[in-house]
Amino acid sequence: MKPVLLAFAIVLAIGTASSYILEPGPVVKATVGELWPKPKSQTSSPSYFILKRSSFQLKVTNRTCDILEKAIERYQKLILSVGSDERRSSAEVSKKSWRSDPNFIGNLEEVKVNLKAPCEQLPYLGMDESYELVIDETRASIDSFSIWGMLRGLESFSQLVVGNMLRVNTTTISDSPRFSHRGLLVDTSRHFISMNILMTILDGMAYNKLNVFHWHIVDDHAFPYQSTVYPELSAQGAYRPTMVYTPEDVQKVIEEARLRGIRVMSEFDTPGHTRSWGISHPELLTPCFDQYAGKFGPIDPTKESTYTFLYNLFQEVVGVFPDQYIHLGGDEVGFECWASNPDIMEYMKENRLYTFEMLEEQYIQRVVDQIDSLNRSSLVWQEVYVNGVRLPNGTVVHVWTGNRQDLLQRITGDGLPALLSTCWYLDHLAMGGDWRKFYECDPHDFVGNQKQKDLVLGGEACMWAEAVNDNNIVQRIFPRVSAVAEKLWSEEDVDDADEAARRLEEHTCRMNQRNIPAQPPNGPGFC
Numbered sequence: 001m002k003p004v005l006l007a008f009a010i011v012l013a014i015g016t017a018s019s020y021i022l023e024p025g026p027v028v029k030a031t032v033g034e035l036w037p038k039p040k041s042q043t044s045s046p047s048y049f050i051l052k053r054s055s056f057q058l059k060v061t062n063r064t065c066d067i068l069e070k071a072i073e074r075y076q077k078l079i080l081s082v083g084s085d086e087r088r089s090s091a092e093v094s095k096k097s098w099r100s101d102p103n104f105i106g107n108l109e110e111v112k113v114n115l116k117a118p119c120e121q122l123p124y125l126g127m128d129e130s131y132e133l134v135i136d137e138t139r140a141s142i143d144s145f146s147i148w149g150m151l152r153g154l155e156s157f158s159q160l161v162v163g164n165m166l167r168v169n170t171t172t173i174s175d176s177p178r179f180s181h182r183g184l185l186v187d188t189s190r191h192f193i194s195m196n197i198l199m200t201i202l203d204g205m206a207y208n209k210l211n212v213f214h215w216h217i218v219d220d221h222a223f224p225y226q227s228t229v230y231p232e233l234s235a236q237g238a239y240r241p242t243m244v245y246t247p248e249d250v251q252k253v254i255e256e257a258r259l260r261g262i263r264v265m266s267e268f269d270t271p272g273h274t275r276s277w278g279i280s281h282p283e284l285l286t287p288c289f290d291q292y293a294g295k296f297g298p299i300d301p302t303k304e305s306t307y308t309f310l311y312n313l314f315q316e317v318v319g320v321f322p323d324q325y326i327h328l329g330g331d332e333v334g335f336e337c338w339a340s341n342p343d344i345m346e347y348m349k350e351n352r353l354y355t356f357e358m359l360e361e362q363y364i365q366r367v368v369d370q371i372d373s374l375n376r377s378s379l380v381w382q383e384v385y386v387n388g389v390r391l392p393n394g395t396v397v398h399v400w401t402g403n404r405q406d407l408l409q410r411i412t413g414d415g416l417p418a419l420l421s422t423c424w425y426l427d428h429l430a431m432g433g434d435w436r437k438f439y440e441c442d443p444h445d446f447v448g449n450q451k452q453k454d455l456v457l458g459g460e461a462c463m464w465a466e467a468v469n470d471n472n473i474v475q476r477i478f479p480r481v482s483a484v485a486e487k488l489w490s491e492e493d494v495d496d497a498d499e500a501a502r503r504l505e506e507h508t509c510r511m512n513q514r515n516i517p518a519q520p521p522n523g524p525g526f527c
Contacts, residue, residue, distance in 0.1 A: 028522040030505035033162040037209055037486035038494045038503070039175035049108035049135065051166035053080055058154070059110045065119035067147050070259050072113065075154045078514060083164035105137060108168065111157060112141040119147040122322055123211060123263045125457065130176035133157055135168055149176070151261040152209055159510065179443065179458030181419060182488040183212030183265070184481055186473075187465040189219035189276070192243040197470050198253055204478050204516045206260040208485035213257050214327065214460055216267045217245065223276040225250070225268075229316045230280070230309075237276040250320055265379075266321045268313070269329025271299035271363055284309060286344060288337040297337020301363035302347040311370050318374045325396070326371055330364060330389075331381035361389040368392055379419070382407060391416060396457065400425075405446035412452035420459035424484045426476055427464040433522045435483040435504065436497050442487060458488050478518035479508045 035042070056079070058072050120127070128146035131153030142153040156175065160168050184205055186193065202213065217225045223237030226244045234244045245253075254264045278285040278296050284306060285296040300306055317326065335356040338344045344359075353359045364384055371378045372392065379396040380389075386407075391397070396417045399407050404422040411418045423441035430437065443456045461477075461484040468476050482504060486494065494500075501522050509527035511518040 027524050028501050028505045030509060030525070031502045032506065033160050033169060034503045034506060035156055035159050036482060036503055036507035037489035039156065039173050040491055041174040042171065044169050044171040046103045046169065047105050048103055048167050048169045049106055050104065051079070051108050051161060051168065053166065055109055056080065056166070057110050058113050061112045061114050063115045063118055065147065067119055067259055068113070068115060068150060071151055071154055075158050078158050079161050079166070081513070082161050082166060105170070108135070108140055110140065112139070113150065113154070114141055114143045115147060115150050116143065117145045122258060123148060123261050124324060125263070126180045129211070129261070131156070133171065133173040135160070136170045136172070148261045151206070155206065155209060177209070177489045178491060179456070179488045181212055181458030182210045182485060183214050183458070183460035184210055184477070185214040185216055185421070185460050185462040187216040187219065187463060188224055188245070189216065189222045190465040191469040192222065192224055192239055193465070193473060194470050195249055195252065197473060199256060200474055200516065201477065202253070202256050202260060202262060203514070204474065204511060204518070205262055207511055207514060207516065208482050209489050210481070210485050211261055212263045212265055212460065213253070214265050214267060215253070216269070218268060218276060219273045220275040227313065227316060229312050232280040233277060236280040247320070254321065263323050264321060265323050265325050265327060266317060267327035267329060268317065269331070270310070270367065271301060271360070272331065272333040273329060274299050281309070286337050286341055289340040289342065292337055292340050295337070298333050300344070301359055302344055307366055307370070310367060314370055314374060318376050325377050325379055327379040327398070328364070328367055328371065329381055330384035331400070333360060333383065357387040357389070360384070360387055364389045368395060385411060385416070400462070408446040408456060409448050409452070412448055412455040415455070417455045417457050419457055421462050424459060424461040425464070426461050426480055427467065433501070435480045435521055438480060438483040439487065439497050439500060442492065444492065459484070474517055475519045478511055478516055479504055479521045482507060
């Protein structure tokens with residue numbers, strides 16, 4: 001660079017830097033002791049207790065079970081670790097502050113954990129997650145008729161405890177979720193996500209009261225699920241022999257999720273997104289001809305052997321994943337390869353299938369019937385519905401693209417339940433705190449009667465893994481998914497993004513302290 005140009009560039013750089021220093025970005029001031037997601041009803045006062053680290057306990061006073069006992073152990077540690085990495089202020093060192101504060105009402109030795117009904121063993125769609133929490137001069141208790149509600153209540157209490165001195169304000173909360181399905185999809189095919197990262201994600205989900213881990217476990221790129229019936233699928237279809245989820249791994253994910261009140265819903269997407277299946281079983285896929293010669297397309301729906309293979313696999317899957325629902329996929333099925341294949345065209349002619357949508361309908365119907373015969377329920381991506389496939393009553397349609405309002409109106413108008421993901425794609429990045437775009441979306445934002453609104457079960461945030469792996473997936477998910485979690489838990493009128501920003505700033509710091517490496521939500525600031 002010439003000296004004159006270099007000098008000019010330096011002046012520009014200094015000028016730019018100076019203007020930036022003179023006009024810093026806004027700093028969002030975090031709340032203290034506010035909950036995420038916002039509860040249905042909460043009243044608090046300036047009066048507060050101090051928990052004694054040496055003696056405080058969560059005390060079970062009624063029914064218990066393994067889920068509750070392990071939750072007590074986790075939350076006891078979380079609560080007593082609050083503020084442990086903070087420096088004591090001079091006021092605390094001199095013991096001036098709280099001892100002489102008129103709002104200080106004493107030490108809190110215990111919180112009674114009152115589970116009023118026997119524990120259920122597995123979380124499920126529509127489970128009771130309601131709870132009541134009271135901290136006042138007369139009692140300190142968390143009450144619920146359900147173990148799942150008790151888990152949510154324990155999380156809320158843990159969020160109320162703040163500061164190095166473990167302060168908790170007197171508070172009364174009555175809470176329950178707005179939607180029963182509050183999910184996070186994690187794609188483990190495009191990049192393999194290791195077990196320790198999956199465990200971290202489950203913890204983060206619990207801290208946000210999410211309750212469905214949608215495991216998009218296989219896709220075109222890799223087949224990391226280690227099948228016992230067809231072990232060759234992962235042996236040849238995984239990226240590496242070590243990049244697989246063994247039966248023991250899968251059971252660990254299911255168990256750790258269960259202990260946190262999180263369902264694990266598997267997805268084995270067909271007939272498209274199955275190239276990794278064809279590495280070991282090319283006979284499953286459709287050979288392409290003409291300009292597509294040498295390639296393979298979606299699963300061949302004309303062979304009876306296809307359905308025998310799928311039944312054997314799904315029979316295994318329902319024995320491995322205990323959830324009532326299996327996601328069957330059905331999205332982005334290209335018809336070009338089917339159209340180029342003479343055997344497919346002859347089959348369609350013989351069976352009077354005049355469109356590829358009709359062929360797809362026949363395929364989906366066979367697979368849905370298989371799932372029904374295995375006493376499970378099905379979810380499908382929206383293309384299956386849009387393409388005119390006649391779906392059995394109760395089949396859930398998962399909306400992910402296009403005009404969500406129109407689709408939700410049509411799907412629920414036809415009496416089918418729906419899930420929303422269109423506006424909650426975590427792989428769609430924007431500058432800065434882009435959680436606000438997720439916060440603006442509501443599953444009931446469509447024209448329909450109350451019966452139709454009730455058919456919207458909730459929704460899911462989707463973390464597709466083209467550009468994430470172990471090194472950045474958790475940061476991409478949190479705290480952006482927190483915005484989705486609040487939209488699915490809290491009341492419809494909880495929609496003030498500026499107010500939410502302050503609570504999310506605190507909640508992100510809270511997650512950081514709990515070893516969730518959540519990225520900053522709002523720009524400049526510090527924990």
